[in-house]
Amino acid sequence: MSMRTVLVRKTTNAAITIxxxxxxxxILFRLMPGDPARLxxxxxxxxxxxxxxxxxxxxxxxxxxxxxxxxxxxxxxxxNWGYSFFQQDRLVVNILAERAVWTIILVGTSxxxxxxxxxxxGAAQAWRRGKTYDVASLGVWFFFYAxxxxxxxxxFILILTAMSPGIDLYHNMPKPIPTDLWGQFxxxxxxxxxxxxxxxxxxxxxxxxxxxxxxxxxxxxDYIMTARAKGLSDRTILRRHAVPNARLPMVxxxxxxxxxxxxxxxxxxxxxxxxxxxxLTVTSVENGDYPLMQGLFLLITISVVVANLIxxxxxxWLDPRVRLE
Amino acid sequence: xxxKPRTVPEGxxxxxLTPPEESVFRMRLENLWRRxxxxxxxxxxxxxxMAGLIILLIFTFMALSAPLLTSTGLLRxxxxxxxxxxxxxxxxxxxxxxxxxxxxGNVLLGTDQLARDVFSRLWWGSQVTILIGSxxxxxxMGIGTVVGMVSGYYGGWLDEILMxxxxxxxxxxxxxFALILLAIIGPGFWNMVIAIAVTFWASTARLVRSQVxxxxxxxxxxxxxxxxxxKIRIVWIHIFPNAFSLVFAEAILTIAVAILTExxxxxxxxxxxxxxxxxxxxEQAYGNSAIERGLVWWIVAPGLAIVAVVMGFTLLGYALDExxxxxxxxx
Numbered sequence: 027m028s029m030r031t032v033l034v035r036k037t038t039n040a041a042i043t044i045x046x047x048x049x050x051x052x053i054l055f056r057l058m059p060g061d062p063a064r065l066x067x068x069x070x071x072x073x074x075x076x077x078x079x080x081x082x083x084x085x086x087x088x089x090x091x092x093x094x095x096x097x098x099x100x101x102x103x104x105x106n107w108g109y110s111f112f113q114q115d116r117l118v119v120n121i122l123a124e125r126a127v128w129t130i131i132l133v134g135t136s137x138x139x140x141x142x143x144x145x146x147x148g149a150a151q152a153w154r155r156g157k158t159y160d161v162a163s164l165g166v167w168f169f170f171y172a173x174x175x176x177x178x179x180x181x182f183i184l185i186l187t188a189m190s191p192g193i194d195l196y197h198n199m200p201k202p203i204p205t206d207l208w209g210q211f212x213x214x215x216x217x218x219x220x221x222x223x224x225x226x227x228x229x230x231x232x233x234x235x236x237x238x239x240x241x242x243x244x245x246x247x248d249y250i251m252t253a254r255a256k257g258l259s260d261r262t263i264l265r266r267h268a269v270p271n272a273r274l275p276m277v278x279x280x281x282x283x284x285x286x287x288x289x290x291x292x293x294x295x296x297x298x299x300x301x302x303x304x305x306l307t308v309t310s311v312e313n314g315d316y317p318l319m320q321g322l323f324l325l326i327t328i329s330v331v332v333a334n335l336i337x338x339x340x341x342x343w344l345d346p347r348v349r350l351e
Numbered sequence: 352x353x354x355k356p357r358t359v360p361e362g363x364x365x366x367x368l369t370p371p372e373e374s375v376f377r378m379r380l381e382n383l384w385r386r387x388x389x390x391x392x393x394x395x396x397x398x399x400x401m402a403g404l405i406i407l408l409i410f411t412f413m414a415l416s417a418p419l420l421t422s423t424g425l426l427r428x429x430x431x432x433x434x435x436x437x438x439x440x441x442x443x444x445x446x447x448x449x450x451x452x453x454x455x456g457n458v459l460l461g462t463d464q465l466a467r468d469v470f471s472r473l474w475w476g477s478q479v480t481i482l483i484g485s486x487x488x489x490x491x492m493g494i495g496t497v498v499g500m501v502s503g504y505y506g507g508w509l510d511e512i513l514m515x516x517x518x519x520x521x522x523x524x525x526x527x528f529a530l531i532l533l534a535i536i537g538p539g540f541w542n543m544v545i546a547i548a549v550t551f552w553a554s555t556a557r558l559v560r561s562q563v564x565x566x567x568x569x570x571x572x573x574x575x576x577x578x579x580x581x582k583i584r585i586v587w588i589h590i591f592p593n594a595f596s597l598v599f600a601e602a603i604l605t606i607a608v609a610i611l612t613e614x615x616x617x618x619x620x621x622x623x624x625x626x627x628x629x630x631x632x633x634e635q636a637y638g639n640s641a642i643e644r645g646l647v648w649w650i651v652a653p654g655l656a657i658v659a660v661v662m663g664f665t666l667l668g669y670a671l672d673e674x675x676x677x678x679x680x681x682x
Contacts, residue, residue, distance in 0.1 A: 327522075
């Protein structure tokens with residue numbers, strides 16, 4: 027198969043997956059227990075029958091199914107994702123946009139950090155394969171790999187509050203929010219460090235093990251032997267010949283892991299009350315805020331699918347063996 | 352080396368060559384025994400795998416011994432309140448209840464918000480935690496195996512449809528999906544099992560499908576087909592046993608992830624009341640401000656238990672994978 031056919035096929039598959047997501051998003055949230063109209067009105071004073079009936083009419087719950095599907099599709103694609111039930115009736119799209127920024131900061135930085143450290147650690151382990159360092163750090167990383175992310179967050183809170191009582195670890199900004207830009211920046215960084223560190227440590231476990239195994243594979247190849255025979259130093263062999271090849275699969279793995287990392291982000295954000303998408307998911311599930319849940323589900327799943335598709339293209343672009351075919 | 356086609360004739364198709372029933376059974380038993388011994392020899396050499404096995408044996412002992420230890424009085428009842436300086440059992444709500452006691456010689460990990468012994472709750476927690484992980488995994492392996500088998504063996508448009516659905520579940524952020532599923536079906540023990548099982552089957556389906564695709568071209572399947580064996584029989588009697596060892600290794604690894612997922616969902620309060628899992632213990636400690644009260648062990652011990660059991664399953668799973676997966680075996 028040529029390069030082009032593969033990418034066309036991947037794109038079609040991603041499109042099909044998005045169609046499945048749209049279908050599921052329509053069906054799932056009509057299976058939710060309780061009447062959305064009643065739930066929406068539960069906060070207000072009057073829940074008389076005709077007001078509930080009118081609200082059902084406004085939500086379009088009385089329309090025939092086909093019209094509902096049509097309205098759903100039009101609304102989804104025009105960005106009209108409705109109003110949140112419980113967040114002061116704000117637009118779902120606005121809430122999501124505001125929260126997404128914080129999650130992107132958290133997940134993005136910790137993923138970059140993980141990649142960089144993971145390659146260093148994985149390379150060091152692969153180079154000393156079977157030696158004490160390798161076995162010991164494998165053990166350490168398995169330990170972190172086995173850790174519930176939210177619990178690691180709790181442990182960090184325990185340690186840090188013991189070290190300096192009164193330390194402010196919660197939320198993504200100090201309260202009240204500083205007015206000057208510099209204060210906002212330093213405050214943001216202070217509140218970002220611990221959650222990002224937690225997420226990095228948990229991710230790092232998986233990534234460094236994968237990097238180690240990938241590098242071990244590469245180190246057994248003939249061209250490494252050739253490089254050694256040429257008299258190149260160990261350092262050059264590792265940095266110039268082995269690592270570039272071994273880190274290629276990372277592109278795919280990072281994208282495939284995104285769904286899992288978001289799972290970690292949910293846990294970290296919940297523990298640190300970090301106002302991102304993950305914390306929003308948990309609160310909207312707890313409150314039964316259907317429009318918000320629907321928007322989150324759509325946003326998160328589609329971005330994971332798109333990220334995977336992008337990684338396929340990047341991989342094809344990076345790997346000359348694939349590109350030149 | 353591990354999965355050769357059987358040398359024993361396979362039932363009625365063997366014709367006159369079929370030995371008497373008893374000796375077939377004996378041959379199979381011997382064959383199984385030989386393979387087990389051979390497997391054990393390979394497995395014993397894997398240090399990490401042995402470590403995992405030992406950890407799991409300890410936790411299995413904890414889970415199985417909990418009722419016995421409680422009835423003989425070595426372990427306190429996890430639901431009864433403790434009173435007084437000597438921590439004797441008393442009725443809930445008594446005046447001298449020892450709530451939020453720090454660890455001491457009498458109650459090793461202290462007491463909780465209802466003056467119950469945290470240590471015995473931790474011991475009992477091993478039961479449901481391991482049970483939920485295993486149940487969810489068994490169901491999810493079942494779904495994955497059936498989907499993979501059908502997809503791989505029948506191929507065509509059925510394969511195409513099933514694989515697109517599998518792709519969807521594969522990239523899906525599992526925790527987000529499990530959360531939303533639980534929001535729909537509500538909290539509880541079985542709902543949690545279902546929510547976890549439904550989110551984790553996709554990688555198994557992929558694994559089984561790829562195995563089936565390679566196995567169905569092998570000669571022994573060809574022979575069975577030529578002998579007129581039905582499709583369903585071929586899939587289950589000839590192909591499935593050969594793919595099983597890989598599914599098993601995958602299952603062990605999945606239990607680890609399932610336990611982690613369960614612990615977070617329990618932490619969010621999706622477990623039924625009165626069920627003790629380690630996630631529930633952390634939730635109760637966290638919800639009753641163990642951090643502020645300085646009751647470190649109440650919150651740390653269940654977490655360490657999760658880490659240990661998940662590590663046990665992961666180490667064992669990796670070791671099994673390394674032995675059974677022909678791609679990794681040379682390492």
